Amino acid sequence: MSLMKTKRILLPVFMIIGCIQFSYTQDLLGILDNEQKEIPKYTSATFKMTRIAIGHSIETRKKGILEIFVANRFWNTPETRTQSFFVDRLSSRIALEYGISDRLSIGFGGTSFDGLFDGYLKYKLVQQRDNGKGSPFSITLLQNSSYNSNAFPSVTESFSHRLGFTSQVLIAKKFSKDFSLQIAPTFVHRASLATVDDSESHFAIGFGGRYKLGSHLSLVSEYYYTANPIESFDVYGPFALGVNWEIGDIMLQFMLTNAQRIEDGAFITQTRNNFNFKNPNLNFGFNATYVIHFKRNLKK
Amino acid sequence: MNRLLLLFFILLFYGINNAQEKVIARQGQVSFFSYTSVEHIKAENNQVLSIIDLGTSEIAVSMLMNAFVFEKALMREHFNESYVESDIYPKATFEGTIADFDPNLSDGQTKIVKGVFAMHGVTKKLEIKTKIEKQQGNYVVSGTFEALVKDYEIKIPPLLAGNIAERISVNFRFEYEPYEN
Numbered sequence: 001m002s003l004m005k006t007k008r009i010l011l012p013v014f015m016i017i018g019c020i021q022f023s024y025t026q027d028l029l030g031i032l033d034n035e036q037k038e039i040p041k042y043t044s045a046t047f048k049m050t051r052i053a054i055g056h057s058i059e060t061r062k063k064g065i066l067e068i069f070v071a072n073r074f075w076n077t078p079e080t081r082t083q084s085f086f087v088d089r090l091s092s093r094i095a096l097e098y099g100i101s102d103r104l105s106i107g108f109g110g111t112s113f114d115g116l117f118d119g120y121l122k123y124k125l126v127q128q129r130d131n132g133k134g135s136p137f138s139i140t141l142l143q144n145s146s147y148n149s150n151a152f153p154s155v156t157e158s159f160s161h162r163l164g165f166t167s168q169v170l171i172a173k174k175f176s177k178d179f180s181l182q183i184a185p186t187f188v189h190r191a192s193l194a195t196v197d198d199s200e201s202h203f204a205i206g207f208g209g210r211y212k213l214g215s216h217l218s219l220v221s222e223y224y225y226t227a228n229p230i231e232s233f234d235v236y237g238p239f240a241l242g243v244n245w246e247i248g249d250i251m252l253q254f255m256l257t258n259a260q261r262i263e264d265g266a267f268i269t270q271t272r273n274n275f276n277f278k279n280p281n282l283n284f285g286f287n288a289t290y291v292i293h294f295k296r297n298l299k300k
Numbered sequence: 301m302n303r304l305l306l307l308f309f310i311l312l313f314y315g316i317n318n319a320q321e322k323v324i325a326r327q328g329q330v331s332f333f334s335y336t337s338v339e340h341i342k343a344e345n346n347q348v349l350s351i352i353d354l355g356t357s358e359i360a361v362s363m364l365m366n367a368f369v370f371e372k373a374l375m376r377e378h379f380n381e382s383y384v385e386s387d388i389y390p391k392a393t394f395e396g397t398i399a400d401f402d403p404n405l406s407d408g409q410t411k412i413v414k415g416v417f418a419m420h421g422v423t424k425k426l427e428i429k430t431k432i433e434k435q436q437g438n439y440v441v442s443g444t445f446e447a448l449v450k451d452y453e454i455k456i457p458p459l460l461a462g463n464i465a466e467r468i469s470v471n472f473r474f475e476y477e478p479y480e481n
Contacts, residue, residue, distance in 0.1 A: 027360075027395075028351045028353060028359070028395065029360045029395055031322075031479075032350070032351055032362040033362070035324065035326065035349050035351075036349060036362065036364070039347075039364065044366075044377050044380060045377050045380070045381040048377070048381070061373075061374075062373035064373075065374065177385070177387040177388065215382040215385075215455055215457075246378070246382075247457060247460060248375075248378070248460055248463060249374070291374055293371070293372040293374070296372075297369050297371055297372070298342060298343075298344060298369060
């Protein structure tokens, strides 16, 4: 009888067995893939360094990390003949910056050229996640305050008139392993005014980006636009173009910029020259960070 | 017809039987060390997965690269971003066979595991001398092997050549429990 019929029944049966067999002899790595627990993977190294070039990035240092941060700006005066060694002018900000927790860091520094002392708190509010879940971008809050130690004869020299405050919401997204962008709405309040006509408060927005050129080298650029700039003297938007290079515990940043000032509120609102290659507009910037770990993660 | 039915049951039985003879380790430990005169680097991963098919003596290991914990937090960032590029290559895997494996031996046995190790987009054939023990009825597999950094196309900047050893020693220890599907 119906050998054909038997075949017709048995064929699907064998196909089913085949499928069962296949699922049982599924390769071992496939089983492990299914067993892999979903660990929330936060995007790391959006900018790697706590500054993109001249301004802050969303990065904070992990708990127990102390950074010795030295930022320098070099520029020449417009005179054609000067007798300075190497460069005419140098400004340095030397700072200590410390990770209180994985999200919160604190920093104190002083700048040589303009006599500003500053301190900041930086808090990582939202962290970007990689695998489609969670936030598509990172948000870090920055509050900085500065004290101007210079003697100015024209204005009242009370303590409160020497202060400045900068608040920033740093919003960044790492689009790929090589490319990250940041937008930074900024509010600057200055108590130390050159003239009474100027506004005490300024609204600005910063744009920054990083593109990785190699495993340890990246190209960075930054620009800040101020909506209501100082009017008693000419100011321009600070711009920077540079490379960031990290080698283990040392991180170096080299840049060309028109911003002579280093403290955040000062360079955002009071950059007096536009970006070009003439003196004193062109500044060479060099930031060096040395990282010291006070917390060890592995048990002995 | 009857013969076919018999075949059917044999196959079915074989399939089920086969599926029951697997053991899995969900919290396997893998650590690696780099010793140079300048710096000692150590990293640990305590969430490594491994499975053994006792019927066929096949073994597989899978680990997430970003689960390695380093002494220094920044080192972990560098490791993932600039060295193993865990955005592109999130896992390292091993697939192989334990030569002359005797699942019923209750004492320790030292066997050679042959297989392929894949990391950073590179696959290498490895032969690892492995100690297999039974502790309270569960298999424990441990061993050590060495890996050359340059074999896996991991670039070390010349300035740090003194800090990172060319030869990395890797330790592993997996405790298995029965795998139920």
